[in-house]
Amino acid sequence: MDPRAFRRFRKNRGALVGAVLVAFVLVTALFGPVLAPHAPDAQFPDALDRVTGLPVGAGGHYLLGADQLGRDVLSRLLHGGQTSLFVALGATALALTSGLSVGLLAGYLGGPVDTLSMRSIDVLLSLPFLLVAIVVNRVVDSPSLLVLCGLLGGLSWMTLARITRAKTMQVRELEFVQAARALGMSQTRIVARHVLPNVVQPAIILGTTLVAQMIVAESAMSFLGLGVRPPAATWGTMLSDGVSMLSYKPLLMYLPSGMIALTVFGFNLLGEGLRDALDPKV
């Protein structure tokens, strides 16, 4: 990275907060299963009140309390974070690769390839996200994490493709690309060595905000019961389970929603900081 960009990034307090938040979330997700004090799906007999059946509160043996079925909330948060982040990162990676490659091809080759891909993007952009999600959920017999990744990623690469295409069309006409062409470099080499490094910036910035969007989308889908299969926990399913206990155990709702908010906030701040650092003109 350009040392000046790094300095700009370091001086931006918001970006630093974002980076710390993201690092925190990534670490807990990575080591969550190791840190979790209990199995996430184990239902403990002593975690429910003997009389009313209400879950025990925070503190005591279950650090953050238990949920309605007597499972340890902390362990579920840690495991659920891993699932949520896996889906979000996987979907973002998919969106980035497809967005970049389609944008590069369309922008560099132009002509019918360009027209075809841009019109397909128009069509894809017109599909309402939740409708597609529900259809896929009904068609695929047992939705897994990979299906979820594919679905979320497959529906969110279009903006990046458009931006990349526009940028590629600019770069394609620059002198050093023409020079490379005049020197007889192969098309693939030109794209890989000269065009790609110059159009990748928006992808980095967009990628961080995409992660945030993906986490929200995954939570929304799990909340609607379209996500992963129970008893697997994600923050979204924990949130939807917790809503019904709102008046007695608000923590069951606040904890997963807090984690979602924190993660989204962190990735957004980080994205903004990266944009300011890499592209100071804006």
Next chain:
Amino acid sequence: MRSIRRSEARATLCVLATLGALAACDDPRSGPRFAGARGDDAAPRRGGTFVFHHESDVRGFDPHVAFDELSNMGIKLLFDGLLDYDHELRLIPRLATALPEVSADGRAFTFHLRHDVRFHHGRELEAEDVRWSLERMLHPSTASPGVAYFAQLEGLDDYTAGRAPHVRGIEVLDRYTVRFSLREPDQTFLNAVAMPFAAPVPRERYGPDAVEVARHPVGTGPYILEEWEPGIRVTFRRNPRYWQPGKPYADRLIYELNLQRETAFMRFLSGDLDHVHRMTPADRLFLGQNAAWAPYRERKADADLWGLEMNTELPPFDDVHVRRAVAFVIDRERWSLARNRALAPLGQALPVGFAGHDPQLPETQVRDLARAKAEMRLAGHADGLPEPVTLWIGEGPTGKAYGELAQANLAEIGIRVELKPVSFPIYLRETGRPRTAQMIFGGWSQDFPDPATFFDPLFHSRAATPTDSTNRSFYKNPTLDALLDRARSERDASRRTAMYREANALVTREAPWAFAFSNIRLEAWQPYVHGYRIHLVWSNCFRDVWLDLPRRRLAQRFAPRAGVPAALLPFGGAR
């Protein structure tokens, strides 16, 4: 640059703080808005609008086809039957003048109709209508799920096969008299007559060229369908020609559809709904514990049966030992706890209160991990099953909770469970097909207060059909079939009870179901609502409701939103 950033950060903090404050300040729990209404013994008043709800959508109000609680809530307002039940669940006459005269051999029932009953469109009810309606229901083209309850009618086979234009066993003796004859005595026949399947409808409105009868119901009931906004609400208006003098009391009943449990409860607390049922466990707990609501709520053990239905035609549940292992590993006490005591654990095929239920039944399915493991050994699966089994559950939080409870229990004997949440129509269609669903979380509630209401549809081989089985475990046992058929026609009450106790023991031992619980109903109504009690056969039957209107007006004046013109309030405020 710097200052902009700081103000941005400040703005973000402000937004977060506001959101937090909003979340913190609205305490959704409250007591009744206007307690202290007069008692139920006061003279009923006429007028007003009563609003009730359900969480799903109504399919239609054809009494001969509908077979679900949701539609029946409307059908009981629109249609009357010849017979009815009082709150002690005894049969009483309704459109008939008295209980029928029964012949000495117990095979013929003669009903005399009231002379003052008119349909909604004005024509008088005659015995011919009773016959025509029943034949419409029994006709194969109606495809009614109610046919099975009338299987003993004389000449039914000829009629359904098209060999006879009428059912021989239904005779119109004169304008107001109709007689039913059976091939063999059937102790549940009068219960069948009380079901909406036998409700009389006018032939001129239900004939072959009538369209969408389910959406344009015409009956003899106390209310008339006024408006139907599909998926949103159904409005019923008072029937001015109703035969019971002075009834019904309320001018209008409004049936709100597709209200989520949480939403419905909030709307009830804020006075938008007059009755609430089916709550989330937390809302239930709140309502059950709050003393201010005590006079306006009722808790009653429901006569229903819930559990895991295992398909006895599919491995691994074709092995009785695996089924028994499941029955012994289910921790009913813990299920009840996890649902905040909203259910009563049950380990046999008959709920409490039915002839044949035995609290001391030796075969009772109880939680016993050692026995469950022993049964798994007997089945040859000491280390558990290599393949996971699929458990079908209803979509939504309730089905999911039970699915996860079952998952945890079955894991203890090495059975891995994959949950398959499906929407209700798909659930109904697919689980009724042979060799489709391996294991189902499901239930059955009584159609009438007689043990046959559980045994015949759930465990008789007749009820296991190629398309829409109610015997969803596809359990077939000739011994049980014969026993049930004998019990059905047995006229001696104590011998009959003994037979059902035997059937109960047999089914509980063979475990086509791992029986788990009966629900405990909890319902509440606004303090100005009178004339409603939980009825275990007609769940949510509001036909006799009346409203204490002065009390309600007072309530509306002192409601916290007073000062806002009623017309500006969301639906319900303007009532």
